[in-house]
């Protein structure tokens with residue numbers, strides 16, 4: 001659905017991407033992870049058509065996002081990390097914005113607001129940050145665009161709202177949609193994403209499906225104090241030594257994937273993790 005080839009982009013004083021190659025397919029929810037300043041938001045903005053690459057191409061279902069054609073913009077929505085909502089009622093906001101999205105479903109929108117327990121009578125500028133964010137997320141989901149980009153969507157949401165977020169997002173994920181979520185809150189995405197993409201210094205360091213991770217890696221806890229043999233990564237935990245190993249038999253992995261540990265493992269021991277997937281270091 002999204003094919004990024006040899007992408008190059010830089011701000012005036014900061015080169016962010018050089019020869020970046022990446023693909024996002026329909027029917028998947030991608031977790032986009034990476035250190036602060038590594039280029040996650042920049043990538044989402046470029047896919048949205050808000051920034052213009054100076055090299056390479058972004059092909060988004062046959063569109064160049066930078067052309068900002070209405071036919072593309074009506075099929076993509078981005079929930080930005082920082083956003084502004086006008087001082088109008090929710091009703092007015094919907095009346096002014098929904099018509100840009102042909103698949104907008106107003107019943108869905110009100111259902112999400114109800115699910116998120118957003119006070120419906122307040123004007124948007126009189127809402128807390130978390131409440132505004134819930135309105136924006138509800139609007140984004142109700143747009144039913146083919147591509148949904150979300151930058152730190154769970155920032156500012158309380159604990160209950162985070163689990164409501166997972167529930168509603170799982171409900172809109174269909175075979176024809178692609179959802180890309182940039183986040184540092186990896187635990188918020190556990191059991192939601194089906195692909196993990198890790199960027200570092202403007203390059204893709206890791207891009208694998210949860211299914212492949214499950215197949216290739218073993219996540220476990222050893223009650224010995226010593227680092228388990230053949231561990232690709234290990235760390236002390238409350239219950240023992242948590243580790244990641246290459247799965248002994250392909251397709252025979254045990255243990256629940258710990259995304260936070262996987263992220264740290266890729267940062268610390270990228271070569272070994274890539275080799276476990278039979279891939280050259282990127």
Ligand SMILES: Nc1ncnc2c1ncn2[C@@H]1O[C@H](COP(=O)(O)OP(=O)(O)OP(=O)(O)O)[C@@H](O)[C@H]1O
Pocket residue numbers: 011012013014016034035036037038039040041042043
């Ligand atoms: N408007 C801008 N002008 C100049 N440089 C920018 C601008 N926005 C971002 N940058 C720089 O580009 C690089 C990538 O920034 P970006 O916001 O994409 O990172 P990020 O991975 O989203 O970071 P974070 O996790 O902190 O949100 C950083 O070095 C940042 O300083």
